Amino acid sequence: MLFVTCLVDQMAPQVGESVVRVLERLGVEVSFPRSQTCCGQPAFNSGYRADARPVAKRFLDVFEGDDLIVTPSGSCAAMVRNFYPELFHDDPKLLARARRTGERVWEFSEFIVDVLGRSDLGGRLEGSATYHKCCHLLRELGVDRQPEALLKGVKGLELRSLSRAEVCCGFGGTFSVKMADISTAMMNEKLDSVQATGARMLIAGDAGCIMHMQGGLRRRGQDTEVVHIAQLLDRATVRPTP
Amino acid sequence: MEVKSGEFRKVAAATMTDPRLQEALDGVYTGFYKGRIVQALTTDRWEEQREQGRAIKAHVIENLDYYLGMFTENVEKNGGHVYFAANAAEAARYVVDLAKSRGVKTVIKSKSMVSEEMGLNNVLEAAGVEPVETDLGEYIIQLAREAPYHIIAPAIHKSKEQVADLLAPQSGGQKVEEIAALTRQAREQLRPVFQRADMGVTGVNFAVAESGSVVIVTNEGNGRMATSAPRIHMACMGMEKVIPSVRDLALFLRILIRSATGQRISNYVSMINGPRRPDEHDGPDEFHLVIVDNGRLRLLADPALREALYCIRCGACMNACPVYRKVGGHSYGWVYPGPIGAVVTPAMTGLKQAKDLPFASSLCGACREACPVKIDLPRMLLELRSQAVEGTAGNIKHQPEARNPEGPAERLVWRAWRFGMGGRMRFDLGARLARVALLPVARRGWLKKAPGPASGWTTSRDFPLPAARSFRSRFKRVKRAAARERTMGGGHGA
Amino acid sequence: MTDRGAFLRAVRVVLDRRDEAPSVAPETGLSVGRDELLAEAERVRAEAARRAGPLLDALAESAAKNAWKVVRARTNEDAAEAVAAACRSAGAKSVVRSDHNVFTRSPVDRALAATGVQVTVLGRGGTASDAGRGRLKAEAFAVDAGITGADYAIAETGTIALHPRAGLSRLVSLAPPVHIAVVERGSVLPSLDELFVLERESLLRGELPSYMNLISGPSRTGDIEATIVQGIHGPLETHLVLVG
Numbered sequence: 001m002l003f004v005t006c007l008v009d010q011m012a013p014q015v016g017e018s019v020v021r022v023l024e025r026l027g028v029e030v031s032f033p034r035s036q037t038c039c040g041q042p043a044f045n046s047g048y049r050a051d052a053r054p055v056a057k058r059f060l061d062v063f064e065g066d067d068l069i070v071t072p073s074g075s076c077a078a079m080v081r082n083f084y085p086e087l088f089h090d091d092p093k094l095l096a097r098a099r100r101t102g103e104r105v106w107e108f109s110e111f112i113v114d115v116l117g118r119s120d121l122g123g124r125l126e127g128s129a130t131y132h133k134c135c136h137l138l139r140e141l142g143v144d145r146q147p148e149a150l151l152k153g154v155k156g157l158e159l160r161s162l163s164r165a166e167v168c169c170g171f172g173g174t175f176s177v178k179m180a181d182i183s184t185a186m187m188n189e190k191l192d193s194v195q196a197t198g199a200r201m202l203i204a205g206d207a208g209c210i211m212h213m214q215g216g217l218r219r220r221g222q223d224t225e226v227v228h229i230a231q232l233l234d235r236a237t238v239r240p241t242p
Numbered sequence: 243m244e245v246k247s248g249e250f251r252k253v254a255a256a257t258m259t260d261p262r263l264q265e266a267l268d269g270v271y272t273g274f275y276k277g278r279i280v281q282a283l284t285t286d287r288w289e290e291q292r293e294q295g296r297a298i299k300a301h302v303i304e305n306l307d308y309y310l311g312m313f314t315e316n317v318e319k320n321g322g323h324v325y326f327a328a329n330a331a332e333a334a335r336y337v338v339d340l341a342k343s344r345g346v347k348t349v350i351k352s353k354s355m356v357s358e359e360m361g362l363n364n365v366l367e368a369a370g371v372e373p374v375e376t377d378l379g380e381y382i383i384q385l386a387r388e389a390p391y392h393i394i395a396p397a398i399h400k401s402k403e404q405v406a407d408l409l410a411p412q413s414g415g416q417k418v419e420e421i422a423a424l425t426r427q428a429r430e431q432l433r434p435v436f437q438r439a440d441m442g443v444t445g446v447n448f449a450v451a452e453s454g455s456v457v458i459v460t461n462e463g464n465g466r467m468a469t470s471a472p473r474i475h476m477a478c479m480g481m482e483k484v485i486p487s488v489r490d491l492a493l494f495l496r497i498l499i500r501s502a503t504g505q506r507i508s509n510y511v512s513m514i515n516g517p518r519r520p521d522e523h524d525g526p527d528e529f530h531l532v533i534v535d536n537g538r539l540r541l542l543a544d545p546a547l548r549e550a551l552y553c554i555r556c557g558a559c560m561n562a563c564p565v566y567r568k569v570g571g572h573s574y575g576w577v578y579p580g581p582i583g584a585v586v587t588p589a590m591t592g593l594k595q596a597k598d599l600p601f602a603s604s605l606c607g608a609c610r611e612a613c614p615v616k617i618d619l620p621r622m623l624l625e626l627r628s629q630a631v632e633g634t635a636g637n638i639k640h641q642p643e644a645r646n647p648e649g650p651a652e653r654l655v656w657r658a659w660r661f662g663m664g665g666r667m668r669f670d671l672g673a674r675l676a677r678v679a680l681l682p683v684a685r686r687g688w689l690k691k692a693p694g695p696a697s698g699w700t701t702s703r704d705f706p707l708p709a710a711r712s713f714r715s716r717f718k719r720v721k722r723a724a725a726r727e728r729t730m731g732g733g734h735g736a
Numbered sequence: 737m738t739d740r741g742a743f744l745r746a747v748r749v750v751l752d753r754r755d756e757a758p759s760v761a762p763e764t765g766l767s768v769g770r771d772e773l774l775a776e777a778e779r780v781r782a783e784a785a786r787r788a789g790p791l792l793d794a795l796a797e798s799a800a801k802n803a804w805k806v807v808r809a810r811t812n813e814d815a816a817e818a819v820a821a822a823c824r825s826a827g828a829k830s831v832v833r834s835d836h837n838v839f840t841r842s843p844v845d846r847a848l849a850a851t852g853v854q855v856t857v858l859g860r861g862g863t864a865s866d867a868g869r870g871r872l873k874a875e876a877f878a879v880d881a882g883i884t885g886a887d888y889a890i891a892e893t894g895t896i897a898l899h900p901r902a903g904l905s906r907l908v909s910l911a912p913p914v915h916i917a918v919v920e921r922g923s924v925l926p927s928l929d930e931l932f933v934l935e936r937e938s939l940l941r942g943e944l945p946s947y948m949n950l951i952s953g954p955s956r957t958g959d960i961e962a963t964i965v966q967g968i969h970g971p972l973e974t975h976l977v978l979v980g
Contacts, residue, residue: 489768
């Protein structure tokens with residue numbers, strides 16, 4: 001089951017398309033529960049747990065079942081896996097459901113490498129790129145070696161090391177708006193590092209961070225292309241139609 | 243210390259536009275932050291030691307009354323005097339009263355964050371006792387009449403020129419320029435003070451319950467001076483500083499020092515077991531200890547915030563924090579900056595003034611990763627956000643004055659969000675409507691100015707229009723195409 | 737001042753605890769019983785003796801990394817000469833030395849006298865009196881160098897451990913601008929873990945001293961523009977003479 005995330009659904013659908021294509025190419029039968037909306041993270045992170053709870057409960061209802069759930073977002077996967085138990089700690093039934101569901105949720109790169117056991121997808125893409133380590137993916141899920149393996153497996157891709165790759169880009173959800181000046185300062189430091197690599201492409205694993213960095217690059221007049229790792233792998237593994 | 247956390251945004255903004263401050267803060271990444279990482283990579287069983295440190299701290303905090311009782315008994319057995327202070331004012335009063343009753347004219351201070359909570363220097367001065375900070379960084383900010391910028395390096399924000407200006411008056415106007423010379427100048431200025439001081443006031447890095455020991459960690463020698471030269475030693479500690487056993491010191495010294503500065507060990511570690519013995523050649527005749535609450539009980543009372551008391555005050559969290567490295571120490575407005583400051587300041591001094599602090603974080607988790615005792619700071623920030631907004635969280639309401647800081651408007655926004663996320667059609671419709679509404683002001687799919695609450699975004703970033711066709715409307719087609727690809731012989735690789 | 741009973745009671749109430757001892761967590765050293773700890777201390781001493789040579793070598797290396805000026809001396813006489821040489825190189829004309837028992841083996845006074853250095857020995861002339869303490873303090877701040885032994889040294893961190901007591905002061909290794917310490921073979925422990933086993937043993941035997949100093953090199957600071965400077969309030973330079 002694909003949990004595409006509210007952000008990707010409405011703001012960056014091409015990322016979702018890439019996820020489907022890549023997974024189907026790997027022999028995975030991707031289904032899309034149409035009732036899905038959001039995992040509830042924005043409200044939870046802003047302190048509005050009472051508003052987050054019903055939205056999170058709805059997620060549990062929509063994604064009920066035995067199928068594995070794959071999502072192209074480290075922060076949304078972390079929300080379900082790590083924070084649903086906190087959100088539902090008062091309700092034993094929902095807590096149990098949340099735990100069970102959490103065990104079925106996988107972030108996209110994690111799924112490919114750890115569940116499917118694949119890291120070399122036989123992909124090829126010429127060009128220079130650099131990779132930013134999105135924070136929730138890195139620290140809430142502990143996922144780092146998987147995207148690295150997947151990117152290394154793309155022939156022709158010149159991966160340039162990003163200085164301070166592990167430092168937050170400054171997105172942080174509503175932080176980007178609530179504390180806009182701090183978010184901007186962090187973003188500029190990040191984009192300076194990106195610029196210093198001279199890479200044509202910036203790759204990352206979370207749509208929110210991508211939106212923030214992409215918006216900043218545009219404003220700064222930098223023409224680095226920002227892509228989600230799913231899009232990168234999609235491009236690398238596509239076969240031109242005859 | 244007066245709480246100025248309400249000025250967070252203003253001070254943060256000023257800091258971010260000051261290139262010199264930004265350069266000093268960037269040095270925190272290349273210095274302390276990188277230093278800790280090197281130690282973490284090269285210390286045997288580093289992760290195990292963090293786990294063990296956390297387990298010991300958790301055990302002590304869960305049984306704090308017991309260990310405080312044991313510690314107190316042993317300090318007294320060693321010939322020391324112990325006082326319990328419910329708040330900072332009481333603690334300061336005890337110190338001053340003792341100083342006056344013993345005819346103390348000059349107090350030398352070695353770094354103590356608790357004494358900053360007490361505003362001790364001001365209280366001493368008002369009582370006609372001369373307090374002199376002796377840690378170079380603290381000495382500099384005492385001369386500047388400022389609050390510390392960082393708990394390990396309090397004057398990290400001062401340029402050498404600024405330091406030169408501050409030190410010169412104490413040397414009859416003689417101004418030196420280079421850092422080594424400035425350091426020498428400070429040594430010369432403070433040496434006579436060490437000799438004439440009647441009382442040394444220090445902090446406590448670790449309080450060992452089974453022996454009644456107070457352990458102090460320094461590099462400069464001022465901590466040793468304060469506990470060796472004057473006739474009275476007064477130590478101030480937060481009530482959470484206890485560890486159970488002498489044996490545990492090996493582990494805690496290791497994880498504290500390597501996390502704080504990236505050193506293998508600090509130059510001096512002093513273990514004080516009471517005043518000097520009768521047959522000793524130097525050392526204080528009297529040893530006094532003030533154990534301070536000052537709001538820590540509130541942290542203890544909230545199971546969701548209790549682990550903030552595991553903190554061993556190493557500063558690793560602020561070194562790792564990308565927000566701290568932009569806004570600097572003064573923005574937080576009280577004694578403790580950075581992630582730990584963002585948690586303890588609202589809890590100990592009230593959410594009203596410090597309401598911005600828990601929100602001044604992107605929740606990146608670098609602090610938790612850096613913490614030698616693995617304190618889950620991001621979770622506590624989230625907890626405080628929920629308390630700030632909803633007034634209560636979980637079962638404990640400890641902040642009666644906690645109130646939604648942004649008012650009813652924000653609450654409405656989240657109600658609307660919740661409604662919008664409550665059904666797939668309204669969710670989709672909401673986005674479609676937003677696109678339609680924004681289309682007129684967008685250029686090639688991008689907005690230069692986002693409306694309403696989102697306008698902060700576009701101060702520095704373009705904002706994308708919602709997509710013309712959502713993913714959900716494209717899924718069927720993508721799925722069909724993918725299936726076709728498979729039957730035609732699959733993708734390029736895969 | 738808050739009543740102690742009330743303070744601790746308030747803590748107990750908040751923790752929802754009864755006024756009784758908790759079962760001790762296995763992670764803390766408190767969980768190790770007296771007999772077990774005494775046996776451990778024996779093992780520590782045995783290892784320090786058995787591995788005396790390699791531990792001394794390891795200390796030489798780690799101490800040098802901490803900016804100790806390290807000198808190896810084969811014999812007690814060589815050590816005395818090394819101390820005199822250190823004084824000479826530091827231009828020290830007046831010194832105070834502690835009465836550590838290493839100096840019953842190493843004839844430091846003789847070597848120093850031979851080079852015209854004025855030596856005051858701690859513990860002679862009644863320093864354990866108020867007047868004596870006042871004199872020592874003034875002297876410690878006035879002399880050119882302080883000379884001490886070391887009760888233990890730590891190879892892991894390049895550290896010496898001193899316990900002030902009769903004959904051994906706090907200020908002699910702190911106030912003079914130069915500190916020279918003599919460490920004998922066999923007194924080096926591998927790490928902080930062994931040191932604190934021995935400290936705990938002292939505690940359990942009722943012999944905990946009033947103070948312990950761990951010293952790992954010359955005083956230093958990084959408080960101005962994050963630039964490390966050697967030499968501030970403690971000694972500006974430190975010498976380690978390793979005997980054996």
